Amino acid sequence: QKEVEQNSGPLSVPEGAIASLNCTYSDRGSQSFFWYRQYSGKSPELIMSIYSNGDKEDGRFTAQLNKASQYVSLLIRDSQPSDSATYLCAVSPTGNQFYFGTGTSLTVIP
């Protein structure tokens, strides 16, 4: 079992809709959770971090964490074509170890 599981997609949503990306993790002791965006052929870019249960909002992005269910999600409101990318969920069980999921490919259709 991989440490971090994501639905690889592809996920397609129309422009202006809400895109919902999900991630589960296996290490119940994990403390830190991150969402990275990666455009094709480019390096991952951090877009959200979340450390405690609940929601964290940053502009059009909302991260949701449920440690009891070992589940973290990312909502993108008012999706734009420029949001089309692969979204990587990353989980850190300790301060210096990070495990990435395989990523969910998102396409926003104009």
Add this chain to the structure above:
Amino acid sequence: AAGVIQSPRHLIKEKRETATLKCYPIPRHDTVYWYQQGPGQDPQFLISFYEKMQSDKGSIPDRFSAQQFSDYHSELNMSSLELGDSALYFCASSPTSHTGELFFGEGSRLTVL
């Protein structure tokens, strides 16, 4: 703002050759990570350094070694290259004050022929 600098951006080698990748972290970032990403794959953690000492080791082959120097730059040395080593190699740095927030370089694309 300064970013993570990696060199070379592209590298072509033959099987059994040796390659060295370099990484210059963001100034005042004290932790450096190396990741390997194959086509369509998630980034695989190879190794990390904190304050010039190796802090964690992931799925790094024995043919690979890495170190961090006094100026905090890091080098990944890969020997006896195999076709399967062809991948994008990312270096990322992080400040201790924001553990987990990795800032990635543009990557070095290694092609082994």
